[in-house]
Amino acid sequence: MWVSWRWLSQWVDTQGVDPQAFAQRFTCTVAEIDSVVRWGFGLDAVVVADVIAVQPHPNADKLRLATVDLGDRQLTVVCGAPDLRVGMRVPFVPVGITLPSGIVVKDGHVRGVPSPGMLASEADLGLSDHHDGLLSLDGVTAAAGTSLPQAFELQDVLYEVDNKSITHRPDLWGQYGMAREVAAMLGVPLRPLDTEVVLGHGAPLQVQVQAPAACFRYVCARISEIAVAPSPVALRLRLRRLGVRPINNVVDATNLVMLETGNPLHAFDARHLDGRLIAVRYAQAGETMVTLDGQARTLTPDDVVITDGHQPVALAGIMGGQNSEIAADTRELVLEAAAFDAATIRKTAMRLGMRSESSARFEKALDPHLPTTAARRFVQVLQAVCPTAVVTSDLTSTGPHCVDPPAGHTLATTTGYLRTRLGLTPAEMSDSWMVQCLRRLAFAVECSADGALTVGVPTFRATKDVRIAEDIVEELGRHYGYGRIASAAPLIASRPPFTSPSRLAERVVRQALVLQEGLTEDVLYAFDHEGQRTRLGLHEHGAPRLGVRNEISTEHCRLRRNLAPNLVATAEQNLQHGDGKEAPREGFAVQIFELGQVVVPAPSRAAASANELAHLDPGVPPLALDPQRQLERDGWFALMDADMVAAVQATVVADRPLPWQPLRLGVVCAERLGGGAEGSKRVVPDRSVSQRVFAQAVSALNSAVRALGKAALHIVPADDPSSKGGQPQEAGLVQTSSWTPDWHTSWRHPRRSARLVAADGATVGVVSLVHPDVRNRLQVAAELAIAELDLQAIMALPDRPLVGLAPAKLAANALDVTGQLRPGVRQDQALNAVRVAVQAANLPVETVDYLYEAALPGDKVVPPGNQTGLPAAATRAVTFRLLCRAGDRSLIAADLAKIQQVAFEALAPFGPPPAAPAGPA
């Protein structure tokens, strides 16, 4: 929305105000000014010229020679404008001038003909971007040779107000409303809008408002003796610089009044109105009309149309119909000035995709008093640009508020309250200042000696803007100047602040993973990336994800249910591009994690009734208010308060269940592999690499759990016979875990997977190597371990008990025992057997730990004929360390020998079967 300084100055004395400083002050008091444009300056040397002769150019078809009278001399210049004609008045730019548009006028030849100057278009003069033809000065009365700024209205400062900052202010969508604010801001009087006109006494127009909920007031008048012609240059340029295209004097007058008052107007050609009745009604379903822009529009019963009793002639509040457009030969018109319902106009405009200057204003809920004012101003403006025009009917006013629109409501408050909310004292803001400020803003104010204040809200502020005392706080605060308010510390009791456990957990985990484990933190989208999921074959089998109805791209159309897919894709990208240091090669590791919410659509969601969903359709307001009934009961301004009612009533749906959104830690540890044969990406990783990335992922999860102060989790293999297949209903999986529904994911290697299980048996995390099918789809040869931890579940676990026992007096003896484990045996099985055995024998062993295994690193024993890259199904030699200590005595060799023997016996069943020959078959 543009504001014209010159226009404002018609009603407000702006003498001595600097237009630039004004912009800053206006921004802090009223609304944000995005830009300030000086318009029509630098044209003092340009003069009015009369075209007295036009001749063809000897050397060019499209150019002509114009002889112009400049008052004191005549010159012939070359001109390319198609509308050049004898008798025209045009701007003449003499040689040596640089125009605001950047054009430099030189004394030169154009196609061999001298041209000492030029005739200018609006664009040439920097007045607009309109360059089809010369700026016509017809009608300008100044003598030829008069400087342009002296001949008509030029030189203005234009302010571009951010539209978003005035969406709640219907009164600021006209220059006069802006002037009111400016007058209050500068503390000067506001001149009234001149609306004195002579109306006719002919038969009034018959108007029926059949949609009173959508049309509060319909004002119209018949005006005859119209002579349609171009508007004078000053009016045309006023429209142009506020962004409206001039058409003819009638249409220009409607637009000028719209810009001035903020109330859109429409003029119908009276010839084309069939019958004497104008009706405002809802459209019929499927009814069509052709609007002024030539588009055929199909309407619905939610749209409101103006009809001439037979057919639609305008789409109410948005655009006129082509069938009643003002034409060059229009002699008689019907003027419409109306107040339409904001929501109705907005819905229709949005549905049809036709946001016009008119609909933009009606959407703001305009003052129902305004149509009469606007209609009267129209008559004045029209008679100025078309002196023959006479009003041949009285103003007809129809609708629920046709005669006596309701006065604005009254607010009762106290000056003390208003000051308190601003943080001001009576010495800083006196009662009398408050009264004066509000009166300048056209509020009707009564203030008693004890500070009781009644504020009558003017109708142009009452439709939706000013409703409660807090709104008055804003009026006073902004005009007083927020910058003058001293800051004050709030008087709130000091208590240790609560911090969300999940936020604390995030911080602790983040520190542990970054500083101890060396991982890099990622923050990724809450959406899955469908293209990458498909390419890499990442799926949660049978576990639904929540979809987006209006996705921004087909890639981002579902909410992630697991962190893994985005992390895998990110790891792949990092493995390819590296970390910006050197080109990644074999052994390059990527270790990343993310802390974030995932969305598990709870099973109960499916049960949500269709009724409930329909009720919550975004297109449907949450509360179906019957506007008509409301209108009858409370009057119009109560209807404007409907949103308050709606907000309270909408609490009915406040308890709709949200889907499960657990906070997860996702980890991916990956390492680049050497290329396969001929650079193939398909490489089976060496076992040591697989164990390493897996260990990194487990280590990260352990660090997180430990940092959170919880006891270490148990690693339960996915293929453990006690929980075969990891079926949720089977042992070890507790239903409260967010893993339960989606253990079966395509990216999990079925055998190289484990669950992290808490002491109570709940699965709180999963860790696995990537499935070979997914790994083989990566664009880089790499091994990946993927892990996720449910942080909320971890936090719910009891803290690891910390007990300070006295240090043992005697040193422990470490006893290393090595046993052979045949293929398929896990170290923990052997370890547990040792533990149980020494315990059963009541031996002084404190702990049993895995130490190392001999053939672990690079144990790529490849038998001939097997080049899959897999190690042979070899027997491993695993060493365990037993810490032995008796509380009261030193252990002797015999003790250790006994322990060793028991341990060996415990390990024996895990070794290779005695009969089987060693080595490959």
Place this chain on the structure above:
Amino acid sequence: MNLAPWQVELDAARDLWADRVALCSNLAELRSVQVDALGKNGAVTALVRRIGEVANADKRAYGQASAALKLVCETAIADKQTALELAEVAAELADDTFDVTLPPAAVLAQKPRAPGQSGGQSGGQSGGQSGGQQLGHLHPLCRVQTDVEAVFTSMGFAVLDYPEVESEFNNFESLNIPGWHPARDMQDTFWLDNGLLLRTHTSSGQVRAMHTFAPPFRAIFAGKVFRYEATDASHEHTFHQLEGLLIDRVVSVGHLLDSMRTLLSAILRRDVQVRLRPGYFPFVEPGFELDLQCQLCAGAGCSACKQSGWLELLPCGLVHPQVLRAGGLDPAQWQGWAFGLGLSRLAMMRYGIGDVRHLLSGDARFLAQF
């Protein structure tokens, strides 16, 4: 009928290569067979090329037969490759040498290559960290968020956390934004299949907080927010915000100004000057845009602040009575202020990040700087 010698030769070649393909037991062998047969110097390739030496009368037949041989070889190799790949994956899935229960510390303590065991691989091993020799990287957004939360915690603010998938009520209605309100135009929303939405601002937590805590209280809540908007260097459909809310008996514009100045000075680690100007947000009344005095020109006006001396930083205001009501608080008893801080924008300001898209890119080259 006797076959021509070349025909015998082609038949023999077909049998030979079919056998050799069939005998392949792994992909590497198959690849070498492929090179031997169909490579530039492969045996089958050579047979195909020998058409020049064939008598003119036989050229046509030889051409057809040699092409058929080539096709047979290609098909056999492709089939075999598929079979071997399947077998490879099946073998991998069946392999039981992997031990998920190995203690990570023990695995990571092992140097990747034991001495004396070459293992046929080359190159150093850079990534296998163990025991924290190498530090990781904190995400810039989380760095900023942690800092800001620390400042607020030190000033007695509760730190809360709310869901990203929200109800229409919490995101709109409770904030005095009913369905037909034009303010919803400003908030282009992602709607979900189940009628819920992705929160468009962290303000969706305001009423949640009011229902959770007994007044007076003060709280912040940060997180991802979502707008249906095309992505470019300064716009993302997903970005991070931090909401601040204070509820007390008497809350004035003066209190808001004081809190904002103090908090922003602590967050930006310098003494800041702020100004309020009118701004329209349905959930605050009065509502403000808070501007920060431009640091570069100290308010004199420069290109960074478009000559105004001020930078628009955050929207704020006094909590609208309607929002208090929705939160179960009596506006006659309780008042409040609220603000919304763009964490993504703060991170970009603090670290000189020129393109918002870097933040969620997951690009290690970007993140390794932090």
